[in-house]
Amino acid sequence: MALHWKLVIDCRDANTLADFWAAALGYAVEDPSALIQRLLADGQLPPAAVVAYGGGQRFGGLAAIRHPDDPFDGFTGVGQGRRILFQAVPEAKTVKNRLHLDLHDDGGDIEGLVARLEQIGATRVELVDQGPAGRWWVMRDPEGNEFCAAG
Incomplete structure (x- = not known):
């Protein structure tokens, strides 16, 4: 079960x-x-x-x-x-997350997704481009937790 x-x-x-x-x-x-x-x-x-x-x-x-x-x-x-x-929790975030969310725009519009996330408080960290294997932005939420945004 x-x-x-x-x-x-x-x-x-x-x-x-x-x-x-x-x-x-x-x-x-x-x-x-x-x-x-x-x-x-x-x-x-x-x-x-x-x-x-x-x-x-x-x-x-x-x-x-x-x-x-x-x-x-x-x-x-x-x-x-x-x-x-x-x-x-009382302590602040101090190191990279060991678990994160990947957000995907089903329409493939990575720039539109990233722009929308920035409008609500996210920040871009790094663009990862692995060619045919994929392309995504590493981002941070308002408290610095990392997540990825892909098209």
Whole structure:
């Protein structure tokens, strides 16, 4: 039986990074506001663990995104399919990622993809051109995590 999983990314600002990656991938940011309200009302969550963000409430150190076509729990907002969780940690990123995402534009428009990613906060690092084997840009998200963009 296959396991249910999510990718967890350590970061400094979970909500900002979730917004970036949701825009980059065309994913939906999970809305935990109903869950937060219940946890606060029941005294199970201290108010200090919640931040005002984007006109609503989110967890201060956690934010997640999900594929828009996958099922999700309507109350908690938690996706039940392809999902990325961003988790705030105290230490800054210091070395190259050992795991990264490759983003592909199915139409082959690598420059259009890279330009769109730059508009939402990514930066170009290096163009890799391996001839017939492929061509892609190594990029960084707003917190410096490397990923690749290819046409």
